[in-house]
Amino acid sequence: MEGFRSEAVIDRVAPTIRPDxxxxxxxxxxxxxFLHWRVAxxxxxxLIPAGLDVDLYDGWAYVGLTPFTMTGVHPVGVPAFPPVSNFHETNVRTYVHRGGRDPGVWFFSLDASSALAVLGARTAFGLPYHLARIRFVVEREAETGLGPTxxxxxxxxQPxxxxxxxxxxxxxxxPVGPARVGTREFFLVERYLLYTVWAGRLYLSRIHHPPWPLQDAEVSRxxxxLLAAARIARPDAPPLAHYAREQRVEVFASERVS
Structure with a gap:
């Protein structure tokens, strides 16, 4: 079927290697x-731009919703500035590739609590950021030692x-553990490429970090x-849920690919 491709032919390990x-x-x-729903x-x-294919695992696409908080965001050579560098975010995403190569992320929306960060990301990268009021409360660690609530x-x-x-x-x-190559968890979380469209052109950005220190998560509420706002019908089935405590990330310069 046009627009889809067997996941078996896609190299998912190469993007995890730090680029030169x-x-x-x-x-x-x-x-x-990391919340994920299986969808047709x-x-x-x-909802995906021309030049990209929906990435599949066992014949299914996945929609993700990821809330988290950022700190220390800063360009190389410029010190972190708290009003821009520290903020909360939630993104809605799916997974894509280009004709069987470069599996990456496509964002439907990104909501952030910093107006300056939203303006900068929309202007510099063409990302669909929205300004949001976000409350993010980290409660005390559980007695199990597995992590906080x-x-x-x-x-x-806006906008x-x-x-x-x-x-x-x-x-x-x-307990914490990395996702194994070939598993659904690896397919969902070990993503190091990001696609954007800017001025009608398709761009590819790369990040790098260690493998995710992944844990199963319980969602009590x-x-x-957000999915409906992105014109995505959320499935009735409960989502897959995974948690990661932290990650240090390098961001690399974007390249035009079409």
Whole structure:
């Protein structure tokens, strides 16, 4: 079927190798929740730009919702500035590739709590950022030692006419371990390439970090309209849920690919 390709032919390990390129930015990510729903690829195809294919695992596409917090975001050679460098974010995503190569991420939306960060990302990278009011509370560690409970609430403020909210309460519930190559978890979280469209052209950006220190997560509350705002019908089945405490990330210069 046009627009889809067997996942068996795609090299998913090569993007995990640190590229020999110029680093342009550093970021720290904390208390990430990876929620994923399995969806029919036909539902996403109209939402993906020309030049990209919906990436599949066992014949299914996946939509992800990821809340987290960022600190220490700064370009190389410029010190971190808290109003821009520290903020909370939630993104809605799926996974794509280009004709069987370069498997990466396509963002439907990104909501962040910093107006300056939103303006910078929209202007410099063409990313669909929205300004949001976000409450992010890290509660004390559980007696199990597996990690804290996170209480997260979001209300989109601007731009755009489509309102969106999100309220999630989550906590890790298993020991830490990396995702194994070939598993669904690896397919979902070990993503190091990002696609954007800017001035009608397709661009590819790269990041690098160690493998995710992944844990299974328990979600005790989930009320959100972010997927609906992105014109995605959320499945009735509960999502897959994974947690990662933190990650240090290098961001590399973008390249035009079409």
């Amino acid at each position: 390129r110029r680093v342009i930015m550093y970021q720290n990510w904390h208390h990430l929740l 690829p036909e539902q996403l195809r109209p 996170i209480d997260y609430a979001l209300e989109r403020r 755009g006419p489509t309102p969106a909210t999100c309220a999630i309460r989550y906590a890790p519930r298993s 989930l009320d959100e309209t």
